[in-house]
Amino acid sequence: MAFFLAQFLTGLANAAALFLVASGLSLIFGVTRIVNFAHGSFYMLGAFIGVTLMEILPGHVGFWGAILLTGLAVGLIGAVVEMVVLRPIYRAPELFQLVATFGVILVIQDLALMIWGAEDRMGPRAPGLRGVWRIFGEPVPKYDIVLIAITPFILFALWYLITRTRLGVLVRAATQDREMVGALGVNQAWLFTGVFALGSALAGLGGALQLPKGGADLLMDFNIIGAVFVVVVIGGMGSLPGAFIAAVLISVLNVFGVTYLPQSTLVLMYVVMAIVLIVRPYGLLGREEVAGEHGQVGAPETPIRPYGPLGMALVAALIAALAIVPVFAEQFVMTLIVDMIIFALFAASLHFILGSGGLVSFGHAAFFGGGAYAAALLVYHTDTPMELAFLFAPLAAGLLALAIGWFCIRLTGVYFAMLTLAFSQLVWSVAFQWRDVTRGDDGLVNIWPAEWLNAPAPFYYFTLALGVGGIVFLRHVIHSPFGYALRAGRDSPRQAEATGIDVKRVQYAAFALAGAMAGLAGGLFVFSKGSVFPTTLEIGESFDALIVVFLGGVKTLAGGVVGAGFMTVVEDWLTRLEYWRLLLGLVIIAVVILMPEGIVGSLRTLWNRLRHTDEEEVR
Amino acid sequence: MTEILRVENLRKSYDGFLAVNGVSFSVAQGELKALIGPNGAGKSTCFNMLMGQLRPTSGQVFFDGENITGHKPRDIWRRGVGRTFQITGTYQSMTVIENVQMALMSHHRKIFSIAPRAWKLYRDEAFEFLRTVAMEEQADRPCSILAYGDLKRLELAIALCHRPRLLLMDEPTAGMAPSARIELMQLTADIVREQGVSVLFTEHDMDVVFAHSHHIMVLNRGELIADGNAAQVRNNPQVQEVYLGGGTLFKEDSHA
């Protein structure tokens, strides 16, 4: 019994920092609707700033003072980020801002490296709180007890702020209708900045408070962000009590998981999230998301048309140009183009469900990596001929998408995104932990193409044919009745349902098709690299695709492909430089701010403006 | 006249609150019937139950003699019920005619087809429907830039696409200019006459209601308090009290 209690207390102590960070994220999302992926970076900044301040300030006052000062400092940084990066793009399409926050992550990573160096820092101990108290004979660190005691006060303070103060009323009103709040005489821009600063400050506080239990290092941002999102989603996005319950739930379950199922550490929280979302699609205390209550933000999408003669000619010319590359170019150019085509197909498959279907998936890598693994496993274990194994890639990925989609498709918006993320993490963990079959993170190696393809030029043509073929096929589907039905379900699900379209089924089929095409890209990938690792299934891989689709332009058909091409080239170029993450982050932020419709969308707008074809009257 | 829609003792409660409380009525073939009442009287709830968006707590809905209670909206649509919305639900990313083509593709069960180019399918047929609502000149404009009244007409064209036998229209003229209101309802009345469609609609504009409906039902606090022709309803004291008021602010009066 005493042991259980001690475990429970450990869980509660862990929940403290998690809750602080999660409550900040929840608050930011609730008001600004921004899915802030940089939130983990503020946590990391909190840890580093906290360490630095604690080294300067001595004693009790210094320690606790440093924590408060850290909160202030990180809040200030958050305010700057909000004003510089996010304020210009509030009107951009939904979820576009998350791309900007991704840029912020990269910038903060390199800045932290520049300022604090690469070495990990041990967190200072809280003065007078070293050691343990014995509770029923079990040792419980003193600092744990302090953390457990602090958390309810913070929860209460936040709850009071949100429900009982004028500021809280304004914040909640702004959550629903920013423009109206402004029209009633409230400076909502500052309200947003304030909320963002408060949210960031909470993350910073979390980072500083955990110092006596850990320290500061450069991987903290990524390490916490997954858990934080899980907590916020399980609790229900925007709900502070929900975040608290979820933080406790996850932390306590984790402690028991460590004891009774030590191998579960990687996936436990994602399993919990998947179960919660399947049972309660909007989290424990969340409410249904009503997307675009006051009309969709951003300019309405223009109707699509297949390319005219000029467009067709350009595409044909591009393909012809690609076809003659092996004649004159060196091998590496071919490698780079193969990479680009594979990535473009992967991005195009995501863009298909995202752009036409409005389904934002955070776990699309499950199908890319799933396809790659399907082919690789066949080759590795059964020596299947490459041709056959390759066919299996899209097939297996499509089936996987059918399985995952069955659970996810009933959800919408951010919750859909997070459930896809949870499932992709499950797939990842299978690849990572089922070592007997997948060899874990040692990966499957020596997966090379068949003889007749195993040279740069033949494989180049193979990729060109299937990759470009896949992209063209997806575009064709967008122009078919099925593609139209998919867009209809996105534009007005109500009207679609009322005219006989089974929206969910259409989305389900599209999800499976997108999965299969991502699997095709994965099949090409594995044979081009000769190996596959769980990294192809990682969250980062999903986000790469997501980012290029947004950068390219969600509301354009070529967005995914162009974004993928742009990103491959920019990344290839920038990673040669010392502080490439900083530069890449700045490039992403610049594109987001300067081209809120994405690269293709903004170029089109510019082109129309140059040709004055915007005379169409709106009434 | 034969009965196309019959509603029996329909009830809907939310957390103990009775939004619709035992409503029964019927709509005859070729009839244009209005459902009016104060806001919150349960009109939309009623409508959503007829169309399958909401499942009734109890009671039954019969369409053409068949029990359709609790069926999904798309199934009810396939049986021959069309619907327009209070706030228009059109496909913003498509052109006007593509909106109609989309409904036709659904009607012809082409939703899962990936072979043909969608914008070529049923174009002539769709054009005819646009002509019915006098929208043919705007066929190739993007739907997102249409004026509100035109959106309403487009929605009507979409609703007519599968040649429904009953049309449910939720505040068809909300947000339209008075002249356009009359026009749209005239159009609807013509369609009723020519195609033998029945229409059940809710409306706040009493001019529209009294000018165009054969019968009027009044709903208040979830219960039907009147069901009859214009004169019967207008002279019903209970209706005057809860809904129509002194009647000083609508047209009939000023012209009288």
Add this chain to the structure above:
Amino acid sequence: MNLIRRTVLGMAAAAALAPAAALAQDTIKVGEINHYKRMAAFAEPYKKGIELALSQINGDGGVLGKDLEFVFRDDQGDPAEAVKIAEELMTREGTVMFTGTILSHVGLALSSFAAEKGYLYLASEPLADSLVWGSGNPYTFRLRASTWVQAAMLAEEAAKTDAVKYATIAPNYAYGQDAVAAFKENLTRLKPDVEFVAEQWPALFNIDAGAEVQAIERAKPDAIYNVTFGTDLAKLVREGGDRGLFDGRSVYGLLTGEPEYLEPLGDEAPEGWYVTGFPWYGFEDGTPGKTFVDAYVEATGETPKIGSLVGYMTAQSIAAAINKAGATDTASLVAAFEDLKVEGTPIGELSYRAIDNQSTLGAWVGTTALEDGKGVMVDWEYKNPAPYMPSDEDIKAMRPAE
């Protein structure tokens, strides 16, 4: 879009000029692929070690009369990216071979790629045993002592005690699992009555230290085998120390004594653990090790990490191989690496075994202690790897047919 244009133009220009550029080189280039950003704390000392060696090599006249040059590239810790970079280095930069990586899975990807394309890869830091055994190939050589060898050294010491019940804790990925398996196998062989009462698998760099410590404590082991490192280690040591987990228990720590991991612990470094590591502070004057340490401190103003040593010896090995080969084509270099002898390394003479392409670099083992508020290894010794290796027959059986 200046960026794109310049890149595209750059690509086109490079495409046109590449063959000429390759011919006109006046340095011999070696590709170095690593996770400079993702694992900056480990990669930076490694890079400095290489740079120190290069300055010495080129100061002594370079190799084959030319300067030896390393082309450093960041792979973001992504195997696919690493393979792409390797391809570019070999086909466009004109590097004669490539080296690098810390993470084992990236090393394995590069190794497979090297074998397929016929390039030479010297795996400098990755520890996975399969790199030279189960997945070994003729084109891949490896410098560092493998997980197996280091775990075997600890197991040997553990077998001398009368501890029977062991708990293990290792990060939940291939390296951690290999390290536990190697320890278990060696220890069980040496002392068949041992019992493993708890196996803990925290997520890498995301340990829930309090819970892990409680779970181990609950199993009441006599001894603990630790594979965690970095921030995980710091948290484990802190929680475990507070909660008295290590009191009266012997602890074996793989890599725990390496400065990368021991130094950040400061005065909280554990005492009395038996660990592998790099006790540079204890080298005696006049030894090659001390000479290296002094040169490194002078060149960088920092004390060396084990990464510094590995980087230094990587460059030395490559220079020796090129000099021995007398040419820079892959076939000659591969031949040169087999049974290569490298003179004057910090551990004296180093060689690469023909049987499995593994170097003879061993490991330092010793006991941790606190000196002047810092963790150090005391009573340490350098151990040669040979006695801890599987037999030649076993190795031949493991390596795929060549």
Add this chain to the structure above:
Amino acid sequence: MLSVERIHSYYGKAHILSDLSFEVRRGEVVALLGRNGAGKSTTMKSVMQLVRPRQGQVTFQGRNLVGEPAFRVAKTGIGYVPEDRRIFTDLTVIENLEVGRQPARKDAPHWTVEQLFQIFPNLSERRGNRGKHMSGGEQQMLTIARTLMGNPSLLLLDEPSEGIAPVIVEQMAATILRLKAEGLTVMISEQNLHFARAVADRAIIIEGGEKKFDGSFTELEAHPEIRDAYLSV
């Protein structure tokens, strides 16, 4: 009090208002009439700077508003009630009113929650209820009360009679007349001429974003052709 001079407003690419000028004098009720899409709502939004006029001036009590953010416009004493109500459905009635609260103003009537509950007794009954559980008429009352909490001297009401039951429309008319009696200047946009005539002193008719008529209702009665051309009653 409010002077709009030659403004041009765009919505996206569409030119909605062109060269529109008019004035609102202290203490009067002005009705902005016109068909749907004529530009009435855009005119109101252009005053509020929710739509920024690309040319022209909007002056309120001698202060140019063009380019100011909406919240500053509100702070000068203009209260705006949008046509689609936009109450905060997750907030209670009291909280909705709290969002609108601004300090008292010298030149405008000062409202307290209790005073507003006297004018809108329904709201008083439902003070603890969340907005989403209210009927359309109640929501419309709430938006007006919420705006009055800002103690405006000029009230912009966009289509107050739209979509509510006739009996409530009558109450609405009475309310507007009461506000006028309290000293408020009011501008309403309407499609319902009868309602407009019942409450307003003056009519401004716009069509296609241009002003077509500006005068009293008596004058408008005298020119039925104007009414027929632009209002299509």
